[in-house]
Amino acid sequence: NAGVTQTPKFQVLKTGQSMTLQCAQDMNHNSMYWYRQDPGMGLRLIYYSASEGTTDKGEVPNGYNVSRLNKREFSLRLESAAPSQTSVYFCASSENVAGDAVTEAFFGQGTRLTVV
Amino acid sequence: AQTVTQSQPEMSVQEAETVTLSCTYDTSENNYYLFWYKQPPSRQMILVIRQEAYKQQNATENRFSVNFQKAAKSFSLKISDSQLGDTAMYFCAFSSPSYNTDKLIFGTGTRLQVFP
Numbered sequence: 001n002a003g004v005t006q007t008p009k010f011q012v013l014k015t016g017q018s019m020t021l022q023c024a025q026d027m028n029h030n031s032m033y034w035y036r037q038d039p040g041m042g043l044r045l046i047y048y049s050a051s052e053g054t055t056d057k058g059e060v061p062n063g064y065n066v067s068r069l070n071k072r073e074f075s076l077r078l079e080s081a082a083p084s085q086t087s088v089y090f091c092a093s094s095e096n097v098a099g100d101a102v103t104e105a106f107f108g109q110g111t112r113l114t115v116v
Numbered sequence: 117a118q119t120v121t122q123s124q125p126e127m128s129v130q131e132a133e134t135v136t137l138s139c140t141y142d143t144s145e146n147n148y149y150l151f152w153y154k155q156p157p158s159r160q161m162i163l164v165i166r167q168e169a170y171k172q173q174n175a176t177e178n179r180f181s182v183n184f185q186k187a188a189k190s191f192s193l194k195i196s197d198s199q200l201g202d203t204a205m206y207f208c209a210f211s212s213p214s215y216n217t218d219k220l221i222f223g224t225g226t227r228l229q230v231f232p
Contacts, residue, residue: 031217040125042207042222043161050217058219090161094218102149102211102218107161 002026006091006108013081013115021076021111023091031096032074033058033105034066036087043090049074050096081115088112118143120210122223129198130231136183137193137226139208145169148212150184150191151220155205164206167191195228203230 004025013019025032030051035043035058045058049068063085065077074093078085089111095103119142129135141150152164167175167184174182179199183192195202208223 033217033219035220035222040224042120042122042224043220044222045219048217048219088159092161096216096218100147100213102213104163104166105218105220110159 004091004093004106004108006089006111009109009111011111011113013078013113015081015083015115017081018077018079019081020078021089021091021113022073023075023108024073025091025093025106026072027093027095027106028071029093029095029106030071031094032068033092033094034064034074034076035090035092036060037090037110038087046076046089081113083115086113086115118145118148118210118212118221120208120221120223122208122226124226125224126227126229128229128231129195131198131200133198134194134196135198135228137195137206137208137228139191139193139223141189141191141208141210143189143210143212145212145214147214148210150182151209151211152180152182152191152193153207153209153222154202155207155225156201156203161207165193198230200230200232202228204228 033048034046047066091108092105094105150167154162209220
């Protein structure tokens, strides 16, 4: 089982360049998420997609856009990269069943992005 | 807004000893879930243990157990018989069914070093 696959694993960008981080899950999960991890800050939610066809802002959405391409894929785009976007980015997915439960989130391996 | 606080940035323990990592949270929700995630040097996020707030019994997974004090809004992780492979960052996280997704609010993490 591949689970959640992110590409690329490492990337260096120059300030002002654009790029798209790709994420795909093979668990037929309804919800997908993008987090960033910074030293001393933990993981913070950038955007999420509760179900196919919907996207919503998280805690730190500025400077990012997302696309839920289909049920499997959820991409994160940096239109004009800034040094403040240097971080480790994680994609995650979860089943997200309706009702009173919270289901487990599964994470990808992360992308280390450096903006110079 | 919900917050998760981990007040111990770093901890160390000798192999085979027991260590407890602290986590406190703030919420007005009545139904919620708490999690401990492990992040080894490989960067992978691994779910260690979860606790449903409506359950009075503390969750246990092999050498890992929690002390869930709902009134005090405290959720500590106890690792018994520590092993070298337990060396990692540990994140406490919160979620609630009221979010209608499984999005997580993370603490800032505790870096645990297990010494031989």
